[in-house]
Amino acid sequence: MRKVGLDIEELELKLDAQISNDCDFNSGFILGSMCTEPLEFTREIYARYLHINVGDKGISPCTAKIEKKLISDIARLFHGTNIVGNFTSGGTEGNIIAIRIARKYKVNVKKPQIIVSEAAHLSFEKLADLIGVKIVKAKLNPDLTLDINDVRTKINKNTIGLVGIAGTTGLGLIDPISELGEIAEEKDLYLHVDAAFGGFILPFMLELGYSIPKWDFSVKGVNSITADPHKMGMGIIPAGTFLIRNDEILEKLTFLIPYLAGGAFHHFNLTGTRPGAAIIAFWATYNYLGMEGYKKIVQKCLENTQFLKNRITEIKGVKLRTEPQLNVIGLTMEDNSDISKIYQELKKQAWRLGEFKELNFLRIVCMPHVKREHLERFCQNLESILKKN
Ligand SMILES: Cc1ncc(COP(=O)(O)O)c(C=O)c1O
Numbered sequence: 065m066r067k068v069g070l071d072i073e074e075l076e077l078k079l080d081a082q083i084s085n086d087c088d089f090n091s092g093f094i095l096g097s098m099c100t101e102p103l104e105f106t107r108e109i110y111a112r113y114l115h116i117n118v119g120d121k122g123i124s125p126c127t128a129k130i131e132k133k134l135i136s137d138i139a140r141l142f143h144g145t146n147i148v149g150n151f152t153s154g155g156t157e158g159n160i161i162a163i164r165i166a167r168k169y170k171v172n173v174k175k176p177q178i179i180v181s182e183a184a185h186l187s188f189e190k191l192a193d194l195i196g197v198k199i200v201k202a203k204l205n206p207d208l209t210l211d212i213n214d215v216r217t218k219i220n221k222n223t224i225g226l227v228g229i230a231g232t233t234g235l236g237l238i239d240p241i242s243e244l245g246e247i248a249e250e251k252d253l254y255l256h257v258d259a260a261f262g263g264f265i266l267p268f269m270l271e272l273g274y275s276i277p278k279w280d281f282s283v284k285g286v287n288s289i290t291a292d293p294h295k296m297g298m299g300i301i302p303a304g305t306f307l308i309r310n311d312e313i314l315e316k317l318t319f320l321i322p323y324l325a326g327g328a329f330h331h332f333n334l335t336g337t338r339p340g341a342a343i344i345a346f347w348a349t350y351n352y353l354g355m356e357g358y359k360k361i362v363q364k365c366l367e368n369t370q371f372l373k374n375r376i377t378e379i380k381g382v383k384l385r386t387e388p389q390l391n392v393i394g395l396t397m398e399d400n401s402d403i404s405k406i407y408q409e410l411k412k413q414a415w416r417l418g419e420f421k422e423l424n425f426l427r428i429v430c431m432p433h434v435k436r437e438h439l440e441r442f443c444q445n446l447e448s449i450l451k452k453n
Contacts, residue, residue, distance in 0.1 A: 087416055089431075092438030096418035098233075098261055098295045100431040102349075109341075109348045110300045116340025118151070119333075122326015127340040130347050137350070139307050141267045142259075142289055144281030148314060149307035150333055151293075151343050155260025156187035157334050158290030158306040159227075163191050165288065165313055166225035166254035179218050180227040181210040183234055185258060188227065197224070208386045208423070210239040216247060225254035228286075230279040231262025234420045234427055235385060236392025238262065242278045245285030255285045260304065263291020265390055268362040271355060281309065296391075298353065298361070298432065299346040302339065361432050365391040368430040368439060375443045381450040382406075385425040394425035409449045415442060 070078065087094050089101035102110075113127075121128040131151055139147030152158045167176055177198040180188050184201070192199040200223075203214040215226065226248055228239040241257060248255035257279060259266070270276045280289060288308040293299025308314055318330035353361070369391045376384055376395060385394030395417075397403050407419045407426055418427035430439070 089433040091414075092433075092435060092441065093414045094416045095428045095434060095438070095442060096416055096426070097431065098429055099301060100295075100298065101433040102298060102300050102345075103352070105352065106298070106300060106345045106349045110345040111341075113341040113344045114339070116344070117337050118340040118343060119321075119329075119331065119336045119338040120324040120326045121329050122324055124326070124340050127343060131343045134343065134347050134350065135305065135307060138291065138305055139281065142263070142280035142291070142307065144289075144307065144309065146311075147281065147307050147309060148311040149288075149305060151338065151346075152290075152304040152306050152333060153302040153335055153338075154294060154304035155185065155258065155290050155292050156190060156304075158260065158292075158304050159185070159187045159256070159258055160191040160194060160334060161306050161332060162254075162256040162288045162290060162308075163188075163197055163225065163227075164195055165308065165317060166256065167195055167197055168313065168317055169254055170224040173222055173224050175222045176224045177220070177222045178225045178227060179215055179223060181229060181232070181239060183208065183210070183232040183237065184227060184229060185233045185260070198222070208235055209237050212240050212243045212247075215244065219247070219251060219253075223251070223253060225256060228255065228257045228279070229262075230257055230259035230266060231390055231392075233261065234392075234418075234423065234425070235394045236261065236388060236390035236429075237386070238266075238277060238279055238389055240277065241280075241283050241286065245283035248285035248287075254287050255283075257286055257289045260290050260292045261295050261392075262390060263289065263305075264293060264295065264297035264358070265362055265365075268355070268358045269366070269390075272359055272363055272366075274366075281307075293346045293349075294342075296362075296365075296431075297346065298349050298358075300342055303342040303346050362391075365430045365432060365434075368434060368436060369393060371436060372428060372430060372439045372443070375439065379443060379447055379450065382446070385423065391430040393428045393430070394420070394423075395428060396425040400424070405453060406446070406449060409453070410446065413445055413449075415445065 203211045228241040228244040293303035322328040385396045
């Protein structure tokens with residue numbers, strides 16, 4: 065640590081130099097992220113309220129009220145009534161909370177297991193280690209969607225819950241949540257839906273007239289949902305949500321924090337201190353955009369996805385890994401050879417994509433910051449790399 069601190073001018077210069085190599089969403093090179101550039105006005109709101117800790121509701125009762133109202137608004141968007149929940153730090157935390165609850169429902173099961181798809185996010189590996197629940201992976205169909213029959217065959221006396229994904233991390237695919245709901249009801253299992261990515265795109269696609277299978281609280285067997293404002297919701301990082309149908313179990317799972325400045329409060333989040341600014345900024349964004357605003361953003365993302373899909377089919381040497389359902393595209397080699405070399409070349413040319421080695425594809429997410437011209441530039445670069453290789 066410095067003995068004497070820097071003056072602000074010098075500090076800003078140093079900071080600029082240190083941060084200059086971080087990628088910028090507006091550069092157009094970030095094609096593999098599920099986060100995006102927030103609206104300018106949302107940034108301002110965030111900055112205005114960044115001192116608020118909603119972990120201490122007694123000193124931030126107004127923010128706590130906004131959080132409660134926002135959770136019930138989001139629940140309504142997901143066709144739920146009498147839903148409770150909280151903002152979280154993101155999809156990982158939401159998934160951990162869900163499986164902790166599933167575990168508590170079935171404390172008598174000595175070797176608890178949950179069934180997730182092979183395409184589940186790595187947060188399930190993390191939580192398995194944390195909670196002591198075994199993750200059993202159900203197979204994928206040839207089109208990389210979840211094989212529901214394999215889920216059925218994997219259920220045994222140790223199974224405590226199922227997970228459905230509404231918008232997989234790699235390819236943005238939607239699991240058959242209605243079928244999972246039926247199985248969960250029949251076998252008395254907890255069903256959690258990981259809609260960290262899909263939660264803030266599917267309701268708007270439905271409104272736009274896309275045919276969307278049921279994935280939310282409209283499926284009776286669904287107990288809880290994780291959906292992240294900081295992905296397709298245009299929220300500021302960190303902003304996730306966890307929503308649950310039955311608050312009784314939640315109450316039993318809380319920890320009383322007795323010493324807070326605002327009084328004693330019950331917590332079920334993993335984090336104690338929580339950023340009120342992320343909630344307020346999302347409240348502002350949600351109300352500013354409204355249904356029409358979100359529909360416009362989503363429509364643009366889907367049009368760009370369609371554009372990229374068409375361009376990829378024109379490029380010799382590559383193909384789609386599978387048919388996209390949302391604004392996520394998997395790119396692979398036409399002859400199924402390893403795409404890593406092309407990935408490395410693209411990386412050298414500043415492109416930032418996600419590589420999914422096991423299924424041999426590169427992920428492109430047509431987020432709101434991704435423009436048509438970025439995709440065209442990407443395709444041209446890709447074509448020239450393919451010609452040289
Ligand atoms: C489907 C899904 N679930 C959970 C997560 C984890 O979210 P976070 O990184 O916000 O913890 C992701 C991240 O991309 C995701 O795609």
